[in-house]
Amino acid sequence: xxxxxxxxxxxxxxxxxxxxxxxxxxxxxxxxxxxxxxxxxxxxxxxxxxxxxxxxxxxxxxxxxxxxxxxxxxxxxxxxxxxxxxxxxxxxxxxxxxxxxxxxxxxxxxxxxxxxxxxxxxxxxxxxxxxxxxxxxxxxx
Amino acid sequence: xxxxxxxxxxxxxxxxxxxxxxxxxxxxxxxxxxxxxxxxxxxxxxxxxxxxxxxxxxxxxxxxxxxxxxxxxxxxxxxxxxxxxxxxxxxxxxxxxxxxxxxxxxxxxxxxxxxxxxxxxxxxxxxxxxxxxxxxxxxxxxxxxxxxxxxxxxxxxxxxxxxxxxxxxxxxxxxxxxxxxxxxxxxxxxxxxxxxxxxxxxxxxxxxxxxxxxxxxxxxxxxxxxxxxxxxxxxxxxxxxxxxxxxxxxxxxxxxxxxxxxxxxxxxxxxxxxxxxxxxxxxxxxxxxxxxxxxxxxxxxxxxxxxxxxxxxxxxxxxxxxxxxxxxxxxxxxxxxxxxxxxxxxxxxxxxxxxxxxxxxxxxxxxxxxxxxxxxxxxxxxxxxxxxxxxxxxxxxxxxxxxxxxxxxxxxxxxxxxxxxxxxxxxxxxxxxxxxxxxxxxxxxxxxxxxxxxxxxxxxxxxxxxxxxxxxxxxxxxxxxxxxxxxxxxxxxxxxxxxxxxxxxxxxxxxxxxxxxxxxxxxxxxxxxxxxxxxxxxxxxxxxxxxxxxxxxxxxxxxxxxxxxxxxxxxxxxxxxxxxxxxxxxxxxxxxxxxxxxxxxxxxxxxxxxxxxxxxxxxxxxxxxxxxxxxxxxxxxxxxxxxxxxxxxxxxxxxxxxxxxxxxxxxxxxxxxxxxxxxxxxx
Numbered sequence: 027x028x029x030x031x032x033x034x035x036x037x038x039x040x041x042x043x044x045x046x047x048x049x050x051x052x053x054x055x056x057x058x059x060x061x062x063x064x065x066x067x068x069x070x071x072x073x074x075x076x077x078x079x080x081x082x083x084x085x086x087x088x089x090x091x092x093x094x095x096x097x098x099x100x101x102x103x104x105x106x107x108x109x110x111x112x113x114x115x116x117x118x119x120x121x122x123x124x125x126x127x128x129x130x131x132x133x134x135x136x137x138x139x140x141x142x143x144x145x146x147x148x149x150x151x152x153x154x155x156x157x158x159x160x161x162x163x164x165x166x167x
Numbered sequence: 168x169x170x171x172x173x174x175x176x177x178x179x180x181x182x183x184x185x186x187x188x189x190x191x192x193x194x195x196x197x198x199x200x201x202x203x204x205x206x207x208x209x210x211x212x213x214x215x216x217x218x219x220x221x222x223x224x225x226x227x228x229x230x231x232x233x234x235x236x237x238x239x240x241x242x243x244x245x246x247x248x249x250x251x252x253x254x255x256x257x258x259x260x261x262x263x264x265x266x267x268x269x270x271x272x273x274x275x276x277x278x279x280x281x282x283x284x285x286x287x288x289x290x291x292x293x294x295x296x297x298x299x300x301x302x303x304x305x306x307x308x309x310x311x312x313x314x315x316x317x318x319x320x321x322x323x324x325x326x327x328x329x330x331x332x333x334x335x336x337x338x339x340x341x342x343x344x345x346x347x348x349x350x351x352x353x354x355x356x357x358x359x360x361x362x363x364x365x366x367x368x369x370x371x372x373x374x375x376x377x378x379x380x381x382x383x384x385x386x387x388x389x390x391x392x393x394x395x396x397x398x399x400x401x402x403x404x405x406x407x408x409x410x411x412x413x414x415x416x417x418x419x420x421x422x423x424x425x426x427x428x429x430x431x432x433x434x435x436x437x438x439x440x441x442x443x444x445x446x447x448x449x450x451x452x453x454x455x456x457x458x459x460x461x462x463x464x465x466x467x468x469x470x471x472x473x474x475x476x477x478x479x480x481x482x483x484x485x486x487x488x489x490x491x492x493x494x495x496x497x498x499x500x501x502x503x504x505x506x507x508x509x510x511x512x513x514x515x516x517x518x519x520x521x522x523x524x525x526x527x528x529x530x531x532x533x534x535x536x537x538x539x540x541x542x543x544x545x546x547x548x549x550x551x552x553x554x555x556x557x558x559x560x561x562x563x564x565x566x567x568x569x570x571x572x573x574x575x576x577x578x579x580x581x582x583x584x585x586x587x588x589x590x591x592x593x594x595x596x597x598x599x600x601x602x603x604x605x606x607x608x609x610x611x612x613x614x615x616x617x618x619x620x621x622x623x624x625x626x627x628x629x630x631x632x633x634x635x636x637x638x639x640x641x642x643x644x645x646x647x648x649x650x651x652x653x654x655x656x657x658x659x660x661x662x663x664x665x666x667x668x669x670x671x672x673x674x675x676x677x678x679x680x681x682x683x684x685x686x687x688x689x690x691x692x693x694x695x696x697x698x699x700x701x702x703x704x705x706x707x708x709x710x711x712x713x714x715x716x717x718x719x720x721x722x723x724x725x726x727x728x729x730x731x732x733x734x735x736x737x738x739x740x741x742x743x744x745x746x747x748x749x750x751x752x753x754x755x756x757x758x759x760x761x762x763x764x765x766x767x768x769x770x771x772x773x774x775x776x777x778x779x780x781x782x783x784x785x786x787x788x789x790x791x792x793x794x795x796x797x798x799x800x801x802x803x804x805x806x807x808x809x810x811x812x813x814x815x816x817x818x819x820x821x822x823x824x825x826x827x828x829x830x831x832x833x834x835x836x837x838x839x840x841x842x843x844x845x846x847x848x849x850x
Contacts, residue, residue: 033521038533045537045570049544052569053562060549060559079561117412118700118786118798121752121763 058132063103066135079132080141082109084148086125102129115144123148170235173223174314180216180271181304183209184297191294203290207278210293213300214271217307221268224261224313228254234330237261237313243334245727245756246342253347254337259471260313262350263486266467267303269351269358274300277362277387285379291369299361302493310486339729339755339764345405353398353425357463359391360428363435364460367453368501371508376449384456385439386823391459392432393819399425400812411765411784413698413800415808418567423546424466427539431459434535441528444590446515450505451532453512457501462539464494469546520592527585534574541570576628579687582680583636586643605642609635626694633684633691640677640684647674668827675822679815686811692777692804700798702789703734711799714781715739719747721795729753731766734785734795738770746770750785750797771806778806 059073063082066073082102089100098113100123111131113119123129123146133143187209194202224237228251233239241254241261256262274296282289307313318326340346363384370380402422403415416422435455441448468490518525544551545562552560587601613631621627644663651662667674701709703718710716720735731753738746751766770781782800789796 030517030519034518034526034529037521037530041530041533042537045534045541045574048570048573049541049566052566055569056563056565058561058563060561116700118784118796121411121765124763 063109064107066109066141067107073135074137075134077132077134078141079130080109080111080135081128081130084123084125084127084129089123089125100129102131110140111143111146112140113143113146115146117145119146120148169223169226169230170232170314170316173220173227174312176216176219176223177304177307177312177314180213180220181301181308183212183216184301184304187213187297188294188301191290191297195290195294206290206297207282207293210271210274210278210297210300213297213304214275217264217268217271217304220264220307220314221255224255224264225252228252231334233332233334234317234328235313236315236317238334239317239331240335241337243336243728243756246334246337247728249347250337250342253341253350256350256354257337257341257346259486260307260311260315262354263303263311263467263471264307264313265350266354266358267300267307269354270296270300270303270361273358273362277365281383285383288366288369288373288375288380291372292365295365295368296361299365299497302489306486306489310489336755339753340409342728342755343405343409345401345409349398349401349405352394352401356391356393356395356398356425357428357466359387359394360432360459360463362387362391363456364501367456368504371453371504374508374511376508376511378443381439381442381452385436385443388432388435388439388456388459389819389823392429392436393816393823395425395429395432396812396819397816399429400809400816404809407805408767408769411767411786411798413696413782413784413798413802414693415805418542418545418564420546421470423542423567424469427542428459428462428466430535430539430542431455431462434532434539435459437528437535438532441525445525447517447525448529449512449514450509453505455532457498457505460501461494461498464490464497468494522588522593522598524585524588524590524593527581527588531578531581531585534577538571538574541574542567545570572625575687575690576625576632579629579632579636579683582683583632583639586677586680587639601639605635605638608638623694626691629687629691633688637681637684640681643677644674665827667821668824671821671824671826675818675820675824678818678821680818682811682813682815682818684811685807685814689804689807689809689811692779692802692807695803696800698798698800700786700796702794703797704794707794709797709799711781712779712801713741714799714801715742716748716781716783716797716799718795718797724751729755729764732785732788732795734797736768736783736797738781748781748783750783752785752787777803779803780805 058077058079060079060081061069061073063080066078066080080102083104085101085103085108089098091098096114098119100111100113101108102111103109111129113131127148129146129148131141131143132145132147133141135141187206189206190202190209191206194200194204194206227235227238228242229248231238231242231244231251233242237258237260238254241258242251246254254261256265274293277292277296278289281292285292316328317331319329320326366380366384366387370376399422402425406417406422407415435452438448438455439452442452468487471486471490518529520526545566549559549561552558583605584602589597609631612634613627616630617627621630644666647666648659648662651657651666652659655662655665657665667678697712699709699711701707703709703716705718705721708715708717715738717737717739718734719737720733722733722735724731724733731751733749733751736748736750737744738748748768748770750768752763753766754763765784765786768783770783771778780800780802782802784798784800786796786798788794
């Protein structure tokens, strides 16, 4: 009886270790630091060149497309801590990337202080939350 | 007025829920049948009460009463009526109310179905379900009340009630037919896991750990599992045609939240058979029931609390604490009870051979749980890493894929092998008999496919495995039906139908597996997607594999609800025109942001076996406004994902049916039982 159970333990261990290895290598392939703009500032030089996702609100009026539409520049964060983001990905930008939306840029920070992103996700601010402001927004109209 | 009624109904629901819990528990304690019956009636009362609240909320949407904040922020006057109705679950407060309502609906159903049959455990079931309900009614009333008024907040003054002229509108992404039906299905799944949990807890409480609770629990888990499957599938379908990135699954936390209870539910539906047949894995099954319940609460928590970033995460809100507390309490209470009752859950048998039905179930469970664990870990990694190292680290799709793709392939292998292995120990002879032919055919097909260009490793293994499993399933039907035609003289098709309906669990299960095979084939097509994009003016063309797109027209439209840019694109397959596609880009009018939205246009090539989708997105306009930025995806086999999903649901429905023979027997039993009671009610 003991030998039989041992077989099951060994079989299960093989499966678990295989999965653990896959998980580890998957983690190495896709881990990315997630930070806000001020956090990125605090990191200083150690943030340069590291795969990062940075999140911040798009500063109104800063979204600029290059003439061929391939490169998009915009600024996220709040004064004085703002970050220039340059999007060079091949997918069109999400519809939700508009002034004041919360954007998450995936990429890395360059030596020149510009964050080069190959992927952008964005949440339209008030449609999701900041509902507290709902009444006020309407009142201002 | 409706708002006041709704508000009152919520308050009443809270009081009555609390009463129901107390009355049921006291009734059990004091062995007082009147109290127990009163607790049951209270539970039905809660259902009526929350139904009233839901109806009131729906009514407020219908009449566009923007003095209510929830209405003002999730609807507008010109929103079509069906979206107004679906707005009930379009936001935080309403969706939680909807969750709570479904729970009380299930409670009422369970009471009607089981009160007489299982009278000894039903008070406990009621108490457990109502305890969950108490948590939700507490949320409705105190944390996320959907009937709160719209107010203007000013720093110095107290909030002033205010009625805006129009509402903020429903999130355009949710203005979609799938979004009308997807959340209810998903929630029916999530909430459904509360029922097996309640029966499991009741069984532990009463120490009645025999067949009754297992049978009821298994059926309800299947129901929850089916709805969850439908919900996940519709969510994928929605993401596919609404989000415009060309795929249907992105390992977003919210998708993961629905996948985790699904994985555990799947594990339970398999391992429960080991308990029924061999009296093993009793503790394990309890753990699975508890985990599927906790995971569905946790899933709701993930989607509602904003603890991790997601496309769906609604809010950085206050309800996280409530959920965390409830999960901790529910988990520790149920595990404590389980621990206390361990002596009643002794295994009656032991595993004997690595090559047996039991062991295939064991490995199935092991890797389903491993998959769930990996998904959980990956989803929560930002939270854990921040707690430990102070820096948020996220993992993305590659992590989930690298772990789960091999797991899925191994699962597929077990799907083919497991059902044909004998209990206890499979003989070498039976292995040869069952698997040699399917293996040879699948490998031969594999060689042919490899030569024809299927050279992506995982996709190749997935397809070969799918062929292998499909053959084993078809053979089971064929063998069963042939045996019937010989024995009964039925025609072949008739025999297949009778076979299926006389053993619905087994053959329904095979159909579910077959659906999974189709889904798997569709999913392996993901390895071969290609995409391209171009700025297209009138007359411009774009090539995509065997297809060519030609821009015919660009125009603007005006709907009461939105403005739009529409493109009219001709699609050519090998030079022959096959379809007109109309990708669109809308800007919704409601609200202050004017959020744009792309409406994808998809061509599903039903005529070729591969069923590749051509998926076209109107991504934007060039700066001069004369050309459209068009992005086109070529997605092979995608249609099979949906077809497989439908087959899977049909299979589950069949498995839920009672066996044909036993129906007749049960009916007579029921009639005998009914008669004296019918007399009672007449008196």
